Amino acid sequence: MTTPTTIHHFIGGKPYPSQTAEWRDVTNPATQEVVARVPFATRDEVNLAVANAQEAFQTWRSTSLGARMRIMLKLQQLIREHTSELAQLITREHGKTLPDAEGEVARGLEVVEHACSITTLQLGEIAENAATGVDVYNLLQPLGVGAGITAFNFPVMLPCFMFPMAIACGNTFVLKPSEQDPSSTMRLVELAHEAGVPPGVLNVIHGGPEVADMLCDHPDIKALSFIGSTHVGTHIYRRASEAGKRVQSMMGAKNHCVVMPDAPKEHALNNLLGSAFGAAGQRCMANSVAVFVGAARDWLPELVEKSKTMKVGPGTDRSADLGPLVNPRAKQRVVGLIDSGVAQGATLLLDGRDCVVPGYEQGNFVGPTVFADVTDAMDIYQQEIFGPVLNVVCVDTLEDAIAFINRNPNGNGTSIFTSSGWAARKYQHDINVGQVGINVPIPVPVAYFSFTGSRASKLGDLGPNGKQAVQFWTQTKTVTARWYEEGSRSDGVNTTISMK
Numbered sequence: 001m002t003t004p005t006t007i008h009h010f011i012g013g014k015p016y017p018s019q020t021a022e023w024r025d026v027t028n029p030a031t032q033e034v035v036a037r038v039p040f041a042t043r044d045e046v047n048l049a050v051a052n053a054q055e056a057f058q059t060w061r062s063t064s065l066g067a068r069m070r071i072m073l074k075l076q077q078l079i080r081e082h083t084s085e086l087a088q089l090i091t092r093e094h095g096k097t098l099p100d101a102e103g104e105v106a107r108g109l110e111v112v113e114h115a116c117s118i119t120t121l122q123l124g125e126i127a128e129n130a131a132t133g134v135d136v137y138n139l140l141q142p143l144g145v146g147a148g149i150t151a152f153n154f155p156v157m158l159p160c161f162m163f164p165m166a167i168a169c170g171n172t173f174v175l176k177p178s179e180q181d182p183s184s185t186m187r188l189v190e191l192a193h194e195a196g197v198p199p200g201v202l203n204v205i206h207g208g209p210e211v212a213d214m215l216c217d218h219p220d221i222k223a224l225s226f227i228g229s230t231h232v233g234t235h236i237y238r239r240a241s242e243a244g245k246r247v248q249s250m251m252g253a254k255n256h257c258v259v260m261p262d263a264p265k266e267h268a269l270n271n272l273l274g275s276a277f278g279a280a281g282q283r284c285m286a287n288s289v290a291v292f293v294g295a296a297r298d299w300l301p302e303l304v305e306k307s308k309t310m311k312v313g314p315g316t317d318r319s320a321d322l323g324p325l326v327n328p329r330a331k332q333r334v335v336g337l338i339d340s341g342v343a344q345g346a347t348l349l350l351d352g353r354d355c356v357v358p359g360y361e362q363g364n365f366v367g368p369t370v371f372a373d374v375t376d377a378m379d380i381y382q383q384e385i386f387g388p389v390l391n392v393v394c395v396d397t398l399e400d401a402i403a404f405i406n407r408n409p410n411g412n413g414t415s416i417f418t419s420s421g422w423a424a425r426k427y428q429h430d431i432n433v434g435q436v437g438i439n440v441p442i443p444v445p446v447a448y449f450s451f452t453g454s455r456a457s458k459l460g461d462l463g464p465n466g467k468q469a470v471q472f473w474t475q476t477k478t479v480t481a482r483w484y485e486e487g488s489r490s491d492g493v494n495t496t497i498s499m500k
Contacts, residue, residue, distance in 0.1 A: 005036040007182050009045060009206060010189050012052045013199025018045060018206075024179050029095035029324040030314035030363040036093070038179050040207040046174075046214045049203040053145040053172035054220045056200030061142050061170045063198075065119045068168050072116040074195035075164070079109050082191060086156055086184050091315035093181035094155060095323040095364070096279045098315055108160030108188075110447035111465060117448075118168040121470050131499035134482045140474040142170030143246070144222040147215045149236065151228035152178035152326055153282045153386075155185045161451070161464040162225045163192075163202055169473040171223075172201045176215060179206055180326055216240040223473065225464065226250065227284075230384070230456060237459040248460035248472055250284070250453055252384045253412030256405045257287040257441065258427065260398065260418035261295040267439070268417035269303055273390075275415070275441035277310055277368045280322045281388040282330075284457075285413045285435075285442045289374075289381065289391045291401045297394040300372060304349045307368040307390070312352075314360050322388055324364040331364040334387030338369055341380040341389075346371040352388060376407065384410075398423055406432045411455030413443050434458065 004025070008015035018039035026036035041049075079086070087101035094101070126137035148162035155177060163173045177185040189204055205211060212232075215221060216239040223246040226236045230252035237249040257275065259268050275287040292300065313320030325331045335353050342348055352367025366387055374381055374391040381391055395401050405414060415437035416427045424438045434454030437443030445451065450466030452458075462472040 002033070002035065004034045005183065007036050007038040007186060007206065009039065009041060009049065010186065010202075010204040011045075011049045012203070013193060016045070016048075018042070020045070026093055026179075026181065026183070027327065028092055029326050030316075030357075030360050032328075032362045036183055038182050038206050040179070041205040041211050043214060046205055046207075046211060046218070049174050049205045050145060050218050050220050052200040053174050053203055056198060057142070057144055057172045060167070060172055060198060060201050063170070065122060068170070069116055069119050071196040072112055072118065072164060072168055075192055075197075076109060076112040076116060078191040078195055079105065079112060079188070082187070083109075086187060089184035089187055090155055090181070091323070093183055094152065095315050095326055096282070097320050097323050098318055100279055101315065104154055104157045107444070107447075108154075108157040111157075111160040112164045114447040114465065115164040115168040121467075122169055122474065130480075134480060134499065136478065136480050139477045139479065140169075140470065141477050143473065143475050144171060145174065145220050146171045146473060147174045147176070147218075147221045147224045149176045149212050149215065149224070149226045149228065150178055150185070151284075152180040153279065153284070155181045156188055158227050159185050159188060161227065165465070165469040166223075166225075166473045167197065167201055169470060171473055172203075174203045174205060174215065174221065176205055176207060176211055179208060182206060212236060213239065216245070217243050219243070221245060223247070225472075227464075233459065246460075246472065248462055248464065249458065250451065250463065251457050251459065252410065253284045253286075253453070253457050254289060254381070254384055254408050254410045255285060255287050255413045255415075256289040256291050256401075256408070257414070258291045258293060258398070258401045258405075258416040258418075259296045259299070260293050260416065260420065260423055262419045262423075263296065263417035264419060264439075265299060265302075269299065269306055271417070271439075271441035273303070273306055273310065273368075276390040277307070277322050277388045280325050280366065282326065282386050283442070285444055287415060287441060288385060288389065289393060291404065292392065292394045293398055293401050294396060300349075300392060300394075303392075304370055307350050307370055310368050312355055312365055312367050313357055314363065322368070324360075325366060325387060326364070328364055330386070331366055334366050334385060334389065337380055337383060337385050337387070338389060341371050341374070341378060344378045344380075345373070346375075346378055346380060346391070347373040349392075376404070398426065402427065402430050406430075409456040412453040412457035413437065415439075415441055415443060
């Protein structure tokens, strides 16, 4: 039995012990062992974090692009060197397997590497002689204090979707990570300061909904980024927008993977199962619905047999394909949704409800679960399960698949497996979903492209990463300038609006 770690806030460049009376346990989801204790910030502590960020902004905004770039270069080096340590912290508190956690760190690292290009990303535009002797130019300037609220399922990658680009653009930042698995986030923030982030530029406060509301309401916060559930994200977007903030809210999903009969079968089935059951289904980009077109439905028995071979175990077991769910409440919810699928008439082809891992009997394990004969009226289809549950729908044509998916209100991601270029092009053109994979199971783009979920999966015009991140974390100032030659004569008063 290890002694639980005490998590602190991080304010003004150093750990800040909380004076709160409200603390929560952080548990290892494979064992239920309490591994850390996290504070829920008081209003004074939130205000202190924002005040530090506001004060630091006065100097950070004038720090050169080159200096900010060099900090990002150092940070990407440190993340690379500490990948194993970060992954172990993720696995201990989230439960995902170590290879999966290492993959998460790598995807977060991509964003930091992209931020290293800030010297060419944060460029304005100029028109010389827009009128005679008049130049017009745009400047991309930082907003001020930004804030981020992240979900539990990617405790390193999601913060990397927010603060590196925000501070590289010259803003300062207040981050509220998930209270369920904060240790890897805190280590990432420590590495950022080791890389040279000045005191007050990056601050962390912990807490639940009340702390999130304080960030939404605080008048000194100018922009807020959120990644999490649709219910919470909608609330955050409305509340922060009403407070006059710029907001991006990346939310829930119901992702579909279309399998055509001409698809390379082994590639399609293996990729489908990896995307459905990896991280125990706790990904907003997980493919939780397989749409088999035409004769591809004959592959369903093989899909089930492959699912049975997937190994469930603690995240520290590198041979495991999926680990536990994050906490007992999550397991209870997933099991309840599986129960509802049976009750509402879906055919349960593989049942993961009674999954027990020897030596980890207290773990929050649910095994791979496969339903057939799923309709769009069932709870297992209408709700984001966030567990290792795959719903299978069979349709006759590609057009039927497209129409079925477009009726779903969510638009986070979708994939198609096919050997037909015509089918792939038709799919990407006709499907009303923000991110499309062609023979790629989880179409999260590389970091120099923006994350572009759509419809009910996203609120706000601009997403994380890529060019949109620079647009989100900067404001445009347009300057129209004329310089008179010394001693030149004026033509007198001009009352017309003229630019000649």
